[in-house]
Amino acid sequence: MSTATGLTAPTHPAPAVDGLDELLRSMADDEFVIGFSDSEWTGIAPQLEEDIAMSSLAQDELGHAQALFQMLATVTGTGDADSLAYDREPADYRHARLLDHGRGDWAMTIARRYLYETADSVRLAALMSASWSPLAELVGKLVREERYHLMHVDLWLDRLATTNGEPRDRLISALETLGPDCGTVFTPLPGEPALLEARILRRPMAELERDWRAGVAPTLERLGLPALPATRDPTRGRTDHGEPFTWLHGEFTAVRRSDPGATW
Amino acid sequence: MTARILGPMASSGASPRAPEGPSGALEPWEVFRQEKDGDPMRHGGSVMAPDAELAMHYARELFGRRQESVRLWIVRRADVVDLHDPDLLQPPLDRSFKKPGGYVMRDKLAAARSAAGQEKPKARAT
Amino acid sequence: MTDPLALDPVLAPGDRSTDAVPSTLAPTRAHDEAYDAWFERFEAHLAAGGTVESTDSMPDEYRTAVLRFVEMHANSELMGVLPERDWIMRAPTLRRKLALTAKIQDEVGHAQLLYRVAEDLGKPREAMFDDLLAGKTKFHNVFHYPTRSWADVGMIAWLVDAAAIVAQQALRNSSYAPYARTMRKICWEESVHIMHGRDVVVTMVTGSPAQRAAIQEALDRWWGPLMQMHGPRSPREKDKDLRWRIKAKTSEELRQEFLTIYVPRIRELGLVIPDPELRFDEDAGEWRYTEPDWDELRTVVTNHGPMSEERLEFRRLARSETAWVRETILAAPQAA
Numbered sequence: 001m002s003t004a005t006g007l008t009a010p011t012h013p014a015p016a017v018d019g020l021d022e023l024l025r026s027m028a029d030d031e032f033v034i035g036f037s038d039s040e041w042t043g044i045a046p047q048l049e050e051d052i053a054m055s056s057l058a059q060d061e062l063g064h065a066q067a068l069f070q071m072l073a074t075v076t077g078t079g080d081a082d083s084l085a086y087d088r089e090p091a092d093y094r095h096a097r098l099l100d101h102g103r104g105d106w107a108m109t110i111a112r113r114y115l116y117e118t119a120d121s122v123r124l125a126a127l128m129s130a131s132w133s134p135l136a137e138l139v140g141k142l143v144r145e146e147r148y149h150l151m152h153v154d155l156w157l158d159r160l161a162t163t164n165g166e167p168r169d170r171l172i173s174a175l176e177t178l179g180p181d182c183g184t185v186f187t188p189l190p191g192e193p194a195l196l197e198a199r200i201l202r203r204p205m206a207e208l209e210r211d212w213r214a215g216v217a218p219t220l221e222r223l224g225l226p227a228l229p230a231t232r233d234p235t236r237g238r239t240d241h242g243e244p245f246t247w248l249h250g251e252f253t254a255v256r257r258s259d260p261g262a263t264w
Numbered sequence: 265m266t267a268r269i270l271g272p273m274a275s276s277g278a279s280p281r282a283p284e285g286p287s288g289a290l291e292p293w294e295v296f297r298q299e300k301d302g303d304p305m306r307h308g309g310s311v312m313a314p315d316a317e318l319a320m321h322y323a324r325e326l327f328g329r330r331q332e333s334v335r336l337w338i339v340r341r342a343d344v345v346d347l348h349d350p351d352l353l354q355p356p357l358d359r360s361f362k363k364p365g366g367y368v369m370r371d372k373l374a375a376a377r378s379a380a381g382q383e384k385p386k387a388r389a390t
Numbered sequence: 391m392t393d394p395l396a397l398d399p400v401l402a403p404g405d406r407s408t409d410a411v412p413s414t415l416a417p418t419r420a421h422d423e424a425y426d427a428w429f430e431r432f433e434a435h436l437a438a439g440g441t442v443e444s445t446d447s448m449p450d451e452y453r454t455a456v457l458r459f460v461e462m463h464a465n466s467e468l469m470g471v472l473p474e475r476d477w478i479m480r481a482p483t484l485r486r487k488l489a490l491t492a493k494i495q496d497e498v499g500h501a502q503l504l505y506r507v508a509e510d511l512g513k514p515r516e517a518m519f520d521d522l523l524a525g526k527t528k529f530h531n532v533f534h535y536p537t538r539s540w541a542d543v544g545m546i547a548w549l550v551d552a553a554a555i556v557a558q559q560a561l562r563n564s565s566y567a568p569y570a571r572t573m574r575k576i577c578w579e580e581s582v583h584i585m586h587g588r589d590v591v592v593t594m595v596t597g598s599p600a601q602r603a604a605i606q607e608a609l610d611r612w613w614g615p616l617m618q619m620h621g622p623r624s625p626r627e628k629d630k631d632l633r634w635r636i637k638a639k640t641s642e643e644l645r646q647e648f649l650t651i652y653v654p655r656i657r658e659l660g661l662v663i664p665d666p667e668l669r670f671d672e673d674a675g676e677w678r679y680t681e682p683d684w685d686e687l688r689t690v691v692t693n694h695g696p697m698s699e700e701r702l703e704f705r706r707l708a709r710s711e712t713a714w715v716r717e718t719i720l721a722a723p724q725a726a
Contacts, residue, residue, distance in 0.1 A: 046715035055495035
């Protein structure tokens, strides 16, 4: 069966591993929410050329969310990508709290994208050799698309950090706002021991977070940016979403809920 | 500004009005794209960017976001030499001896065959 | 696309499109004989099907006419982003969300391509934004209206884009070659938008009674602006954009073409076009319709439409909030 993302439905039956659904949902929700924030720039970004670039990033993230939700539907045997993505209450979303700050200005967008993309690439690297080949195969594709995302965000982080005055000040302020939530992409999952046991996730989240921090520290230091603080309330890193997400949820469910059961 | 040799309209003696350059440090970069391996590089359009790095990013978006290109060449417009002069490129005297169409020998061949008592060779069966 | 000259008959002299001409480009040259002869040869070149590149010298009258035409087209693409953008966060499925984001991205891309063509004619992009946001230049009538429902998203992508593509297809052989090339790329992209819009409309028409009603209601609201979109009839012989082959068709020719293609496609869905006079006159070989409300067109394109000021203000705000980023792009990086 061919799916909307062009991926073949997994021929290997999904392993009955506790936590696989949590893992897929957390990744899908991350991509879904950051994709929405990025898409808020469509049509109003700082300049036309940059507008098009940000829209492409948004579409990439949403496409990744779609592929991950499809895989989740296969694993759980319930629903489809759309029902999994849209038909939940706000408290049931499991994206990282890092993504719960609203779109913000361009500096906030770049700071969030930098922290998320670098963390995501560490997480993806730990899933490249997942023992379940459909996941490993999908991750391989995601990694190829994320290359451009890293190029784009590196370029902007560098330019904002090295342009004194407003650009640098705004970037520092955004990093300070996001700081306490910075490591939430690596929030330990309840089913993590089973995922490690089944060799789906190859290394614990805590270890991945250490790697990620070690990876970004030299860049922040080179650019004279503040070091990242410890994550606040780390066990609740994928819950307690707050007001900006309540607004976002109200937006993306508005049409769908206006006529429940309708086909769109 | 594009280096150019004055075009046909300018030869009238009226002074052409050159477009004014953009303000600030943004400048146009011309983008050439190849649709698939082996195809020629074709002009796609241009982007405004302050440097090669951003020009590359923007060219990718404007001319590659639908997977419609396998390669892009991105060239600062100021580095393009524009030659568009009929005296240099379309000289008025005959150049037919340089082109295959300049050699028309159907009638002469027919006469030669006739003199030699030969039939016109059949097109090779395929 | 509304052709700026086609609007002139409905506009007061002060509102006509010549306002868009930057003073530095206004024709000031004394008409000496050499110039007249050159101008005549230039016109003969166009009449014979010749094209003009941005690096060719061209009479200021021609440069100004092309600039005015392309600038309004670019403005329309840029402002046309906003009505649909209101629904970008509310698209009801992942695929619709992706398609709508990609479509709006394309509109931004079209604005970029067209502003590039205009910039090369001598008017900087920021000056064009200044004039647009100050109300000195115009944009498409259809983008001055609110989008009230998801059905509007389908209606715009299908019929507004269809009316636009009819005009844009006729521009693919424009005498101004950079514009013609840009139109070929744009038409190709617009054809995807029409498919997206038609798919939204067909899905809703075959959906719940509420969805079907929403589509009919959207059609009722959009039909008037669609009929006004190409502008009032104007005499072919007086139109120098036609003579110079900047464009190929009159507003009435474009409207007739739009009706010929789309009236059957609308009716095949069981939708009712809200014009009791609409019919094809076999003898005359053309569509008859209720005269569009040209007063409404005049009011709307002079920025007195229902959403004109709100949309312009939104753009001004977005532009001022991101000014510091554009300065960053231009700034030479400093050592950290």
